Amino acid sequence: MFLEVVGVKGGFSFINALEVLGEVFSVRGEGSKPSSFEIKRILPCIADSTKIRVIAQLDASIGKVLPYLYLHFKNSKYLESLGVLTFLTNRGEMVSLYSSGKVCIVKVDSEHRAEEMLRELLMLISKAYEAYVRLGPVREDTLEARRRLNVMSIYWLLPKTNCRACGEPGCMAFAFKLLSGETQISKCKPLLEEPKFKDAYEKLKAMMSSPIGW
Ligand code: SF4
Structure with a gap:
């Protein structure tokens, strides 16, 4: 697409x-x-x-x-x-x-x-x-949250272990690709599977969702 x-x-x-x-x-x-x-x-x-x-x-x-x-x-x-x-x-x-x-x-x-x-x-x-x-x-609060979305706001929700399980050189590279639409949250297996990252995963999922559903 x-x-x-x-x-x-x-x-x-x-x-x-x-x-x-x-x-x-x-x-x-x-x-x-x-x-x-x-x-x-x-x-x-x-x-x-x-x-x-x-x-x-x-x-x-x-x-x-x-x-x-x-x-x-x-x-x-x-x-x-x-x-x-x-x-x-x-x-x-x-x-x-x-x-x-x-x-x-x-x-x-x-x-x-x-x-x-x-x-x-x-x-x-x-x-x-x-x-x-x-x-x-x-809504204005939704727009405000969107204005705050950037590579760093994504990065801080990732595990930051640079384990490379997503196929990227590290968490920062993954954050860039997630923002650009070149990868999906589910590629970060630790975030997806480890209970200690559950809140971060849910937050990131909400940040990256689209009301258009395309
Ligand atoms: S799989 Fe997740 S924790 Fe590992 S490098 Fe990629 S983004 Fe970072």
Whole structure:
């Protein structure tokens, strides 16, 4: 699944801010769920000359479900004041989702690949809408807990023995991969099986869960 996040570069928010100011698209209202997209522009990729940058528009705004997508993508950055969520895919594409329904995909191989990603995004957004209808807006305390989620908050809940049973060089490496979606909690057998880690396991499981259930 392409939407497994592997990281977000620190300077990317600047690009997002420029993109926010860059273009205006017509969209349906906040109440509608997007069901289609249109690719508006295909540009050379500034970061990688072998790739392209694709700007697309969904047929409805997605502002009210961005918080759900933020909860889902554990390594995403959410600029709440600008209404922009950014993340990297497991293939290194940079994706920005705007509350207006605009989508920018940077460092993508081809238009075909971008279309594939946009279709998958639409399915994920649909799941986010289902969660919104079921649960209402994301609570502020949930958002605050999500803001505090990072590699160190994961690391401190791991056994920190560096036993390598998970196949990683140590607990810190495992924490990085867990945050990026490249591994699962269950790969840490001591955490999963030893009674003394039961509380830590339950806490970590709650931290890493997604209300979208994707
Ligand atoms: S299995 Fe768990 S305790 Fe062992 S190195 Fe991996 S994360 Fe650390």
